[in-house]
Structures are given as C-alpha cells and as structure tokens.
Amino acid sequence: MYCLNVNNQDVFFEKDKSLLALLRDDLRLTSAKDGCGAGACGACSVLADGRKVLACAQKASKFLGKRILTVEGLQEREKEVYAHCFAEAGAVQCGFCIPGMVIAAKALLDKNAAPARSEVKAAIRGNICRCTGYQKIEDAILLAADFFRRSAPIPPSERDGSLNRRFKRVDAREKVLGIGLFADDLKLDGMLHAKALRSKYPRARVDSIDLSKALAHPDCVKILTAKDVPFNKVGHIVPDWDVMIDEGSCTRYIGDALALACSTAQESLDDILGLIEVGYTELPPVTSPADSLKADAPLIHSRGNVLSKEYLKRGDADAAIRNSKHVVTNKYRTPFNDHAFMEPECAVALPEGDGLLVYTGGQSVYDEQREIAEMLGIPQEKVHCHSMLVGGGFGGKEDMSVQHHAALMAWHVKAPVKVKFSRQESLLYHTKRHAMDMEFTTACDENGMLTAMKAVIIADTGAYASLGGPVLQRACTHAAGPYNYQNIDILGMAVYTNNVVGGAYRGFGVTQSCFATESNLNLLAEMAGISAWEIRYRNAIRPGQELPNGQIATSDCAMAECLEEVRKVFEDNKYAGIACGYKNSGKGIGIKDAGRVKISVEGGKLRIRTSAACMGQGIATVCTQMVCQETGVDPCLIFHERPDTLRTPDSGTSTASRQTLITGEAARRAASLLSEKLRQGLTLAELEGQEFYGEMIPITDPMGSSKPNPVSHVSYSYAAQVVLLDDSGKVEKVIAAYDVGTPVNIQSVEGQIEGGIIMGLGFALTEDYPVKGGYPQVQYKTLGLLRSTDAPPMKVILVQAPGEKLPFAFGAKGVGELCLIPTSPAIAHAYYRYDGKFRTRLPLAGTYYKK
Numbered sequence: 001m002y003c004l005n006v007n008n009q010d011v012f013f014e015k016d017k018s019l020l021a022l023l024r025d026d027l028r029l030t031s032a033k034d035g036c037g038a039g040a041c042g043a044c045s046v047l048a049d050g051r052k053v054l055a056c057a058q059k060a061s062k063f064l065g066k067r068i069l070t071v072e073g074l075q076e077r078e079k080e081v082y083a084h085c086f087a088e089a090g091a092v093q094c095g096f097c098i099p100g101m102v103i104a105a106k107a108l109l110d111k112n113a114a115p116a117r118s119e120v121k122a123a124i125r126g127n128i129c130r131c132t133g134y135q136k137i138e139d140a141i142l143l144a145a146d147f148f149r150r151s152a153p154i155p156p157s158e159r160d161g162s163l164n165r166r167f168k169r170v171d172a173r174e175k176v177l178g179i180g181l182f183a184d185d186l187k188l189d190g191m192l193h194a195k196a197l198r199s200k201y202p203r204a205r206v207d208s209i210d211l212s213k214a215l216a217h218p219d220c221v222k223i224l225t226a227k228d229v230p231f232n233k234v235g236h237i238v239p240d241w242d243v244m245i246d247e248g249s250c251t252r253y254i255g256d257a258l259a260l261a262c263s264t265a266q267e268s269l270d271d272i273l274g275l276i277e278v279g280y281t282e283l284p285p286v287t288s289p290a291d292s293l294k295a296d297a298p299l300i301h302s303r304g305n306v307l308s309k310e311y312l313k314r315g316d317a318d319a320a321i322r323n324s325k326h327v328v329t330n331k332y333r334t335p336f337n338d339h340a341f342m343e344p345e346c347a348v349a350l351p352e353g354d355g356l357l358v359y360t361g362g363q364s365v366y367d368e369q370r371e372i373a374e375m376l377g378i379p380q381e382k383v384h385c386h387s388m389l390v391g392g393g394f395g396g397k398e399d400m401s402v403q404h405h406a407a408l409m410a411w412h413v414k415a416p417v418k419v420k421f422s423r424q425e426s427l428l429y430h431t432k433r434h435a436m437d438m439e440f441t442t443a444c445d446e447n448g449m450l451t452a453m454k455a456v457i458i459a460d461t462g463a464y465a466s467l468g469g470p471v472l473q474r475a476c477t478h479a480a481g482p483y484n485y486q487n488i489d490i491l492g493m494a495v496y497t498n499n500v501v502g503g504a505y506r507g508f509g510v511t512q513s514c515f516a517t518e519s520n521l522n523l524l525a526e527m528a529g530i531s532a533w534e535i536r537y538r539n540a541i542r543p544g545q546e547l548p549n550g551q552i553a554t555s556d557c558a559m560a561e562c563l564e565e566v567r568k569v570f571e572d573n574k575y576a577g578i579a580c581g582y583k584n585s586g587k588g589i590g591i592k593d594a595g596r597v598k599i600s601v602e603g604g605k606l607r608i609r610t611s612a613a614c615m616g617q618g619i620a621t622v623c624t625q626m627v628c629q630e631t632g633v634d635p636c637l638i639f640h641e642r643p644d645t646l647r648t649p650d651s652g653t654s655t656a657s658r659q660t661l662i663t664g665e666a667a668r669r670a671a672s673l674l675s676e677k678l679r680q681g682l683t684l685a686e687l688e689g690q691e692f693y694g695e696m697i698p699i700t701d702p703m704g705s706s707k708p709n710p711v712s713h714v715s716y717s718y719a720a721q722v723v724l725l726d727d728s729g730k731v732e733k734v735i736a737a738y739d740v741g742t743p744v745n746i747q748s749v750e751g752q753i754e755g756g757i758i759m760g761l762g763f764a765l766t767e768d769y770p771v772k773g774g775y776p777q778v779q780y781k782t783l784g785l786l787r788s789t790d791a792p793p794m795k796v797i798l799v800q801a802p803g804e805k806l807p808f809a810f811g812a813k814g815v816g817e818l819c820l821i822p823t824s825p826a827i828a829h830a831y832y833r834y835d836g837k838f839r840t841r842l843p844l845a846g847t848y849y850k851k
Contacts, residue, residue, distance in 0.1 A: 002061055007073030019063060020044045020055035023070060030185040031071035031099040031178025033391075035128075035342050036423040040781040042127030043342060045100035046070050052107040052126070069106075071099040071178045078106065079177055081147045082140075084154050087172035090747025091140035093131035093755065094616030095175025096342035096391030100127050102176060105141045113149055117142065121788045130342050130392050131616045133754035134788040136747070161628030161635035163810055166746045169621045170640055171614070175389070183346040183361040183388045184420055191348070191416040192221055193266040194409040196244070196257035197273045198429065200280060202287075202498040202774025203298075205250050207279035209259060214275035219268040222413050223276070224260040229408060230377035234400045236367060238465035240301060241501075243375055243404060250283065252300055252463035253498055254775060255429035262409050262417060285774040289437070289458045289495035300463065300496040307461050307494040308469040310476045310703070314550055315487035320452035324443035326527040332440065332516040333841045336460070336769035337433035338778070339505060340785055341615075343391020345401040345430060346420040349410035355382030358407050361390045362397045363613045364653040365643045371400055372407045383407070387643040393615030394759075395504030398653060399466050401430050423780050431503025432769060434471055434494075435460040436512040440479075442520040448528035448535045452487035453520075453548070455479050457513060459502060461494040466503035467655075468494040473589065473703065475509030480548035481517045482559050482582035482718055483539040488548045498774045504655055506759065507817050510583055511824065515842065518579040518825035522832060532578050532829060533570050536720070537563045540580070543803050551712050555803030556811065558739035562720040565737035565797045575725035577830025580718070581821035585661040585814035587652075588713035590702030595662035596649035597623065599670045599692045604684050606633060606674070611643040612663040613654040617816050618748045622660050623667040625744050629810060630671035631678060649693070657814025660744060661715055662696050664809035670694030696808065715806055717741070717813045721757070721822040723830045729848035731761060731827065737797040741805060741813035749815055750796045756819025757794055762786045764824035764842055765849040784843070 002013050006027060013022060023029045023046070032055050035043030039057030046055050047069040074082070082102050086092050091101075101124055108115055108123035115123070120138045129137060146152070161167055174180030199206075211223045226232050226246035233239040242249075244257045251258075261272045286292045292305045299305060321327055348359040355378065360368050365385035373380040390397065406419040421429065441454040457475050461468030476492040494502075505511075525535040540559040541547055559580065570576045587593040598609040608627060612619045620640035628635050641647055651663045673692040701710035718739040726732040734757050743749045766784035770777045805811025828839050831847055843850060 002064060004060060004063060004068060006068045007070060013060065016059050016061045018056060019058055019060045022060040023055060028187065029070045029072050033096055033100065034184060035096065036780045038423065038780060041342065042104070043097050043100045045103040045127060047103055047107060050107065050110060052104055071102055080154050081144050083173045083176045085144040085147060086140040086176045087168035089136050089140035089143055090751045091132060091136040092169055092172040092175050093618070093751060094342060094392040095180065095389060096182065097127060097129045098175050099178040101129070101137055105144060109145050109148060113145060115145060124788045128342070128785055128787060130340055131755045132751050133758035133794065134791045135754050135794055136751050138788070157636055159634050159636070161625050163625055163629045164743050167621070167625060169618055169748065170624050171620055180389045182343055182391055183348055183359050186348045186359055188348065188350065188416040191418055192262050192264060192413060193269055194260055194262045194405060194417050194419045195269040195273060196405055197259045197261065197276050199245065199251040199254050199256040199258060201251060201282050202253050202285040203251060203283045205281040205283060206245055206247055206258060207281055209247055210277040211259065213277065214261060214272050217268065217272045217275060219263045219265050220272050221262040221264060224408060224412060228412065229375060231375050234371045234375055234404055235465055236399050236467060237469060241464040243408065253500055255500065260405055260409055262413055285498035287497055287499060287774050289460050289497060292495045292497050300498065305496045307465050307496055308472055310472055310492040312476050312488060312490040314548065317452040317454050317487040317489035320487040321441060321443045321454065324451045325446040326524050327441065327443045328520045328523045329439070329441040330520060330840055332438045332519070334436050334512045334515060335842060336435045336500060336771060337505065337763055337767055338427055338769050338783060339394045339396035340783055341392030341394060341396055344421045344423050344426045345397065346418065347403040347406040348416060348418045349406040350416035351410065351414050352384055355384065356407055356410055357384045357386065358403060359386055359388055360403050361388050362403060363393050363615060363655060364398070365611050365645050366650045367398070367653055368403050369645050372404055375404055375408065376411055385645045387613060390613060390615045393654070394506040395508065395655065396430055397615065398504045398655060399431055427778050427780065428776055431466050431501045433505035434468065434502035434509065434512070436475065438513065438516045440516040440520050442517065442524060444524045444528060446528065448525060448530045448538055450483055450485040450539045452485065453480050453517065454489040457490070457492040459494045460497055460499055462497055462499045462501035464501045466501050468502055471502070471504065471509040475513040477549055477712060478510040478582065479513040479517055481514070482541045482580055483548065484541050484545040485539065486546055486548060499771050500776055507821050508656065511763070511821050514581050514821050515824045515828070518822065519828055519840070522829050533563065533567055536578065536580050543801065546709065549712050550709050552709050554806065556741055556801045556805050557716070557718065558799045558801035559718040561799045561801060562718055562737040562739055565799055566720050566722045566735055569735050570722045573724050575830055575834045577723045577826045577828065577833060578720065579822040579825035579829060580720050581818060582716050582718045583657055583814070583818040583821060584713035585715040585717065586658045586698050586713055587656050588700045590700055593658065593662060593698055594652060595666035595696040596651045597663060597666040597670045597694045598649050599627065599674055601684055601687045601690050604688070606638045608638060608640045608667065609648040610651045610663055611648040612651040612659045613643055615654060617752060618745065619654065619659045619663060621748060622664050622744050626664050626667040626809065627671040630668050631675045637684065657817045660812050660814050661809050662698065664812055665696040666694040668694065668809060669696065715813050717815060717818045719818050719822055721826045723826040725830045725834050729834055731792045733792050734794045736794065737799050738815065738818070739799045739801065740815040741800065742811035743798050744812050749798065752815050753796045753819040754794050757823055758786055758791050760820030760823025761827060763820065764827045764844055765847060766843060768843055
C-alpha cells in the first residue's frame with residue numbers, strides 16, 4: 001500500500017502506476033492532461049514540493065513523501081487571478097495546455113514574484129502550446145505576477161460584449177482551471193476500452209486473421225473485424241476509407257485497421273492485440289505520386305490512382321509569357337506536416353435508447369453523425385453526437401479517427417466504450433498536410449507588372465481521399481496570389497499513394513502554393529530592378545480590380561493598405577523578408593454552405609445553439625459578441641451551448657475559415673429577430689420559451705463558371721508579413737499586417753495570428769514529417785515544434801479598408817488559416833537576403849535552425 005499527499009490530502013493506492021494515471025483515473029483530477037505520454041509536451045505538469053514535474057513519465061511511487069499539487073488544489077485567490085489574467089491577456093484558445101501552463105507559472109512566481117519576460121519564457125519552455133504562439137501566455141503570467149504583487153482585486157464581469165474591443169473569451173475560465181471536460185476526461189460506469197490492430201505494412205494482402213488466442217485473454221470482451229461492419233467505408237467527402245481491412249484485401253497504409261479489440265482494462269489492450277495472428281503477403285508500396293502515375297503502377301483504389309484533377313485557365317498565359325520582359329521558373333517541394341494539436345484523438349460511445357450517444361472532440365458533430373450512421377446502416381437520428389471541448393484541430397479532426405470505432409464497438413457490446421489514440425498513434429495514423437511538388441512560372445513586364453503565371457501542382461494525398469480534392473482546389477485557386485493580373489494556366493493533381501493520408505490542415509493547400517508563387521516574385525523584382533515590397537505593392541489587388549480567378553475584389557479589400565503598414569520596417573532592415581497572402585472565408589466555388597444559429601430564451605437567459613465546432617478559434621465568443629452587438633444584451637445573460645445533434649442546428653464543418661463570417665452572420669440574423677422583440681419593450685422573462693432562428697447561405701459560382709467575373713468566394717482576407725533576422729540568422733521579430741475586416745475580439749484575432757505565425761515558422765524552419773518506404777520516421781519529440789524560447793516577438797497590425805464593409809457579420813472576415821500562409825515565403829526571402837541562397841524546399845536547409 002502506497003500513500004501520497006495530493007492537494008493536501010493523503011491518498012492510498014495499492015498498485016503502482018504513472019502519477020498521471022493515479023491523478024486522472026483514480027482521483028479524477030483531470031486538469032493534468034495526457035498530451036504525449038513521453039514527458040515532452042508539458043500538458044501533464046503538476047507540482048511536487050513546489051517543483052514542476054511531468055506526471056505522465058514517472059511512477060507515482062517516486063513521489064512518496066512529497067506534496068503533489070494540481071490546478072484543482074490551488075488557493076481560491078490563485079484560481080481567480082490565473083482565470084482572470086489568462087482570459088484578459090487572450091492566452092486561452094483550445095485550452096488543453098493551459099492548466100499545465102498555470103502550474104509552470106505558479107512554480108515560477110512562487111520563487112520570483114517579478115520575473116522578466118525571458119524568465120517567463122524559460123519557465124514555460126517545457127510546455128508546448130500549438131495555438132497561441134506563447135506571447136499571450138507570457139503576457140498572462142506577467143499580468144498575474146503584477147496582480148499577486150499588488151494584491152489587486154479582480155475586476156467585475158464585463159457588461160459590454162460588442163465587437164472590435166477586448167473581451168474575455170466565454171470559455172476561458174473552465175479551460176484555465178481544468179474544469180471543462182475533454183473527451184478523455186469522461187469516465188462512465190461500466191466503461192470498456194477498445195483499440196484497433198493496425199497493419200504491419202503499408203501495402204500487403206491480408207491472407208488470414210486468427211482471433212482465437214486473443215479472445216481467450218481474460219480481459220477481452222469482444223473483437224470485431226470487417227465482417228462485423230454493415231458498411232465498411234467512411235469518408236468525409238469520398239467514402240473510400242475502410243473501417244477495417246478484410247481478409248483477402250490489401251492494406252493501403254500502416255494506419256489501416258484490421259481488427260478492433262475491446263477490453264475491460266485499457267492497460268491490457270496491447271496484450272490482446274499482440275495475440276491476434278495475421279498472415280500477410282507483403283507487396284511493394286507505392287510511395288510517391290511519380291511512381292503512382294506510372295503505367296505499370298498497382299491500383300491503390302479500383303477507380304485509379306488519381307483522386308482529382310483541376311485545371312484553371314484564364315486568358316492566354318503562354319502568349320503573355322512569351323511576350324514578357326522577365327520570366328522565372330522554379331520547382332518547389334513542401335513536406336508532409338503533422339498538426340500536432342495538443343489533445344490526441346478520443347471518443348466515447350454508449351447506448352442511448354435504440355441508438356447511440358457519441359461524445360467526440362471533432363470539427364463537426366453532424367459529419368460524425370452521418371458517417372457513423374452510414375457505417376452502421378441505421379438512420380442518422382439514431383446517432384446522437386455531442387462535442388466535448390476540442391483540444392486543437394487545425395483541420396486534423398475533420399475525418400473519422402476514433403469516433404467510428406468507438407461507435408461500432410458500443411453498438412455491438414451495448415456498453416460505454418472509449419477509444420483513444422496515444423500520441424504516437426496520432427502521429428502515425430491521422431491525416432497530415434499534403435506533401436506537394438510544384439513547378440511555377442511567373443512573368444512580368446519591364447516595370448515589374450505581373451503578366452502571367454503557369455503552375456503544375458502535384459499533391460500526395462496518401463492512401464485515402466479525405467479532403468484531398470478541396471485542398472487541391474484551394475492550392476490552385478489561390479496559386480497566383482492576391483494580385484491584379486489575369487493570364488493563368490494551372491494544372492493540379494491529387495494522387496493516391498501508400499503514404500500517410502493527406503487531409504485538411506490550416507491553410508488548406510494555399511500554404512504550399514503561396515510559398516512557390518511568393519518566392520518567384522522575389523526573383524522577378526530583382527530582374528525588374530525594384531524591391532520585393534515594390535513589386536507586391538504595384539500588383540496588389542485593390543477594390544474593383546480583377547483577381548487572377550476573375551472575381552472582382554470587393555470594397556473591403558485592404559491588401560495595399562497591409563503592405564503600406566509594413567513598408568518602413570521592411571526597408572529599414574537589411575535581413576527582412578516579405579510575403580503576402582490571401583484566403584477565402586467559406587467553402588465557396590458553388591458548394592452548398594450554410595451557417596445556422598438558434599437563440600432560445602430559457603430560464604431568463606439567452607442560449608446560443610449552433611453546431612459550429614470550436615477547436616480553439618473561439619466561435620462561442622464570436623457568436624456571443626455578435627448577439628451582444630445586435631441586441632445590447634448583457635453578456636452575463638448569454639450562454640453558448642456545446643455542439644449537439646439534438647440541440648444545435650447544423651452549421652457545417654469548422655473549416656475554410658468560415659465560422660466567423662458564415663455562422664457569425666447566422667447569429668446576427670437570429671439576434672436581429674430577438675432585437676425586434678426587445679425594441680417592442682418585451683423582457684427576457686416575457687420571451688421565455690421563444691426561439692429565434694438565423695441562417696446564412698452564401699451564393700457562389702462553381703469552378704469553371706462561364707461568367708466573366710465569377711464569385712468564387714463570398715469573402716477574402718488579406719495579409720502582409722515581414723520577418724526580420726539578426727546577424728546570426730536567428731528570427732528576431734515578425735511584423736504582420738492583416739485585413740480581417742471588422743475584428744470581433746481583439747485578443748482572439750491577435751492570438752490567432754500570433755499562433756499561426758509560430759506554426760508557419762515551424763513549417764518553414766524546423767518541422768518535418770519524413771516518410772521512408774511508406775513508414776513515417778517520427779516521434780513527438782523529433783517533430784521540431786517551436787517552444788517558448790524559440791518564439792520571437794510578434795507585432796500584429798489590424799488593417800481595415802476605407803471602403804464599405806461586407807454586409808455580413810458586421811464586416812468580420814476569417815483569419816484562422818491566413819495567419820500562417822505568408823510566413824514560410826517571408827522567412828525564405830529573409831534568408832535569401834541574409835546569405836544569397838535561394839531555397840525551394842521546406843523546411844529550409846542551411847539556416848540558424850537547421851545547420
């Protein structure tokens with residue numbers, strides 16, 4: 001029998017286990033999170049005798065005689081200060097890392113009441129945040145230190161929730177204190193655990209699956225195979241992803257599931273899976289698009305190895321290039337890239353009536369409902385999906401990963417089932433940013449005015465479709481950049497291979513093509529004898545001009561103004577790199593898109609109900625402020641519900657930078673109906689039980705439209721970034737000017753941009769996802785994620801066009817993806833000016849970060 005003091009109480013346990021398992025599973029102290037299981041991310045941080053320790057990587061018995069403190073055990077004054085300061089500074093996005101950050105802050109402030117920023121950076125270096133870029137977390141800790149030193153009172157709750165101001169996120173407190181629940185925080189009576197056996201090879205024929213020894217394991221409840229799945233396919237758009245590979249079929253990547261085991265104990269799952277005997281015939285994998293396109297290549301899917309092809313042509317690019325003064329052609333390559341969201345995938349499913357209730361952490365409860373129902377062959381209304389807090393997504397939680405397996409097993413065993421990825425499983429099996437090979441030709445006249453561009457973009461979409469088609473479309477539609485010229489010729493192909501699956505990832509293909517097109521501009525500027533800033537400013541799209549895709553830029557376009565904001569810093573610094581970018585809001589290109597919000601008056605409060613998922617971007621706060629702006633209602637009287645297929649109307653997937661504009665406008669429309677009642681003098685008490693519904697369905701034109709000026713997207717946001725290097729080649733500062741229309745929430749907009757910049761710097765400089773022969777060569781600690789001490793200072797400048805704003809969502813536009821799109825070409829340009837080497841591959845070689 002062991003005894004440990006936790007939060008000033010003695011606790012006893014018989015079986016030694018990791019300190020994190022003891023805290024979470026036995027004591028139900030869930031503020032400490034299981035982010036990596038290897039002591040690398042810091043989400044599991046707790047204090048042991050005042051010193052920060054990582055609970056996931058050490059046995060509980062190691063801490064006998066020490067006093068363990070979690071966020072739950074903080075004094076009430078400490079809780080109030082940290083909750084206020086982290087919210088006030090905008091330090092909270094997805095929130096999964098934040099309790100660990102609070103622990104790191106307490107360890108520092110208990111010893112140093114007035115730390116410098118550099119000391120704060122050092123204190124949180126062991127804690128990774130994938131959302132914020134660290135700067136606002138540092139601000140929060142410095143603010144908390146000030147509150148503690150002065151014994152300052154906590155300000156009263158805010159009563160004004162209108163737009164374009166500082167306003168605390170509505171979900172900040174529960175995330176700071178660790179009382180908000182993520183899927184893995186659920187522990188239900190009688191809950192079982194399930195896990196899939198994955199393929200040993202990227203490509204192999206499965207000759208036999210013998211379950212007999214595994215079924216004899218005392219903890220084994222049931223093992224399912226493909227034969228137990230009514231419809232053995234899932235897929236966000238194209239249903240081509242096998243739930244499990246059947247005997248006689250071929251695997252397509254190492255993430256393919258062969259069998260699904262259910263156990264009474266999570267710790268025995270690997271033992272059970274190890275007893276399953278699989279007979280394989282190993283086959284040579286197809287590991288590159290070039291090999292996949294060969295005439296003698298094996299078919300990865302029966303319909304062929306090309307998932308999709310896009311061809312965009314406007315004007316006569318060939319003739320324009322022939323007649324141009326300056327022409328540049330280069331080939332570029334960008335790698336696979338892991339989202340590295342802080343929360344590994346987890347889902348819990350259980351029987352509910354004659355159907356299922358599934359607790360998830362994805363990017364759309366309605367997508368999950370649809371795919372699970374199709375897999376089980378039951379009506380959609382029999383599947384009730386409810387979202388818990390989502391610990392980051394960045395596009396990586398749009399596909400089925402664990403949700404369908406939890407639902408399948410719960411359907412068979414008629415009991416609650418949890419399925420959870422370890423960090424390594426998440427790295428190996430979930431979707432990645434598409435690796436792309438690109439050839440770009442760009443031309444200009446003697447004055448640096450762009451005349452034409454041609455591009456070939458080949459995307460490695462891996463084993464399954466996922467979002468490969470739409471990602472390719474965005475890479476193509478944005479490939480010419482935010483500039484005013486019309487001769488384009490772009491061919492794009494998404495090709496199946498036996499590599500890890502390429503899916504949605506923040507930037508959605510534009511990140512890759514922007515790197516290529518912006519890099520070409522720097523060489524054209526040299527040829528034309530003008531600066532890199534000047535060539536962009538001369539060609540920047542302005543209101544009323546025609547984008548390369550034919551769409552007329554609307555009056556809210558502020559690309560030129562963004563460039564004006566960064567001109568001086570670019571021209572004043574020898575090692576400054578510059579790049580521009582733009583990104584659509586909404587699905588666009590004729591695809592059906594809808595935002596839906598219902599506001600119900602219940603118990604004297606407004607309940608905002610929408611399925612729009614929050615992965616950290618803050619849609620709950622956006623909707624709250626939209627309602628406040630429209631109605632003037634006190635934000636303390638508003639509650640935003642979690643996405644739920646029974647309670648919240650379908651507002652589409654949180655993707656395509658769409659929720660602020662599309663769902664935000666739906667919230668405004670619902671609020672306008674409520675506002676009419678309030679203007680009539682009715683009170684909330686008199687409106688009790690009433691509901692107000694708002695819907696936003698933008699109208700756009702499909703790709704290939706015959707219109708001379710098609711509306712491809714309802715809105716675009718624009719940005720210019722400048723990256724500064726010091727004399728050693730280290731990133732010294734990033735200055736970012738962004739046109740996101742009307743800022744909804746100042747802290748959130750700045751935080752999104754700062755977090756995106758750090759993610760973009762990682763993509764450009766340190767992050768990689770090498771795959772050899774179909775086998776990823778990765779571990780969490782070797783991904784190259786930037787830490788607080790790597791993050792440079794960032795200055796965000798919010799720019800608004802002088803013209804009329806869009807008539808939607810009070811003029812607000814999306815920012816979630818644009819924030820990292822210009823970063824990699826800007827840093828590449830900075831290094832070009834630093835050492836004269838023109839780099840065409842990411843991550844950049846021969847830099848301060850990769851010698």
